[in-house]
Amino acid sequence: MELTLKKRKRNTIIPGFSLTLGYTMLYLSIIVLLPLSMIFFNTFSMSWSEFFETISHPRAVASYRLTLSTALAAGLMNVVFGTIIAWVLVRYQFPGKRIVDGLVDLPFALPTAVAGIALATLYAPNGWIGQFFDFKIAYTPLGIIIALTFIGLPFVVRTVQPVLQNLGIEIEEASASLGANRLQTFFKVIFPELIPAVITGFSLAFARALGEYGSVVFIAGNMPMETEITPLIIMTKLEQYDYAGATAIATVMLVASFIFLLIINIIQWYTNRKFNQF
Template sequence: MSSLTINKKSRRIIPGFHLSLGYTMLYVSLLVVLPLSMIFLQTMSLSWQEFWHIITDRRVVASYKISFGTALAAGLINALFGTIIAWVLVRYQFPFKRLIDGLVDLPFALPTAVAGIALTSLYAPKGWIGQFFDFKIAFTPLGIIIALTFIGLPFVVRTVQPVLQNIQVEVEEASASLGATRWQTIWKVIFPELIPAILTGFSLAFARALGEYGSVVFIAGNMPMKTEITPLLIMTKLEQYDYAGATAIAVVMLVTSFVLLFTINIIQWLANRRFVH
């Protein structure tokens, strides 16, 4: 192969790859890698015994279970109902459609503390909705799930919506003309196209829920071993000037979140590869 052919293959249509890649690596390093590395460096001031004692404390372990459990539940709920909402907004015409479409983005713009106060006033035992239930909603894990579902909904809707818009109605009509029922069309034609987007929306909602603080502290009640989330425990240690303890717990959250999100991305990649080929 001649050098001229090699030069033609290595040439890109849009120039500036090496320069833009350098800026990208610098930007990501300064804003993501460097701050996260400081968490690990701060933790190195602890011995392994001290680190293990902090992260395995009963109160800390209980906060892990609450944070990851409620975030997972909220992510799954949003994956289901967010997909349904995206379907309705794309496939149907109805009054006030634009208003509802705009309301989906409201959790993005609303301060999390305001969301927490609003949800607490609704679901507290004497709240507008909570008073009609014999069981408690606010100050329980159920209340935390409601708050995390509220703030995570837009991630799923806005991820699935563009994919649905790209699926032409003619594809559904062709499936029906070939004898497929409505459920067969949804399950075998539409759903496979949506799986990568649903997984992406779920991972974004799940990651957002793990780090949520403002909307949860009001509705959770913050009872140790029952409704205390890990971000609140980190804030408590920071207020006590226990920086090493706070960063130790943060390291566990960081590593666990990274592993879970990496696993979800692998599943998404496999699903995308399967349905593309």
């Protein structure tokens, strides 16, 4: 018995497996799982019927739909423009490149409320940008998408950038020598190589957008049923000391986020497979 145990231990060359795994588990438990389980714990003070009533309230359902759709739209916007920005930053030399590179991270550093106020001022019907449009941008879902795009910008750029950097020029030359034009080379050769990074960037930006509160409340207008996001509903309930109600909604968010991230991870695993085989 002891012999087999020892044997097993020796099978791996990399040391410290049990130590690092133990640490990972402890850390994740204290930092992630414990706080999250408190949400479920708090929710237990409600009865099932109360719980379902709270989470299926029309206002709540409308907010789920809004939060999800705007987060998805913002994530996709960031995929397109984040990839373009990463491309420009990697492929071309131009004056002020470092500054542009630094600007990308700014949405991370800025307090989200500041971003929200700034965006609301710009896109308000009489704001610098808003005045040029016949339709309203701020105080509509469009404004929410803009705010979420803003705060999610760095994710796709920062995940795609290193992959693009390591992508050899050779495969592009090979593609050109085989008679492909630039567009074909990009869509058939370069973009597929970027897909795993793009999905990672998308899932990060999407997850961030799902939980975003600070920047959105200023530009959203917060009209129930129309521009009220789920995090705001939670805040409102908290301000009314309805802790159980707030955590019930939070539970829905939590489960939904988890399922989405799980699906994205499965897609990620699937696309990564062909690159990692040996």
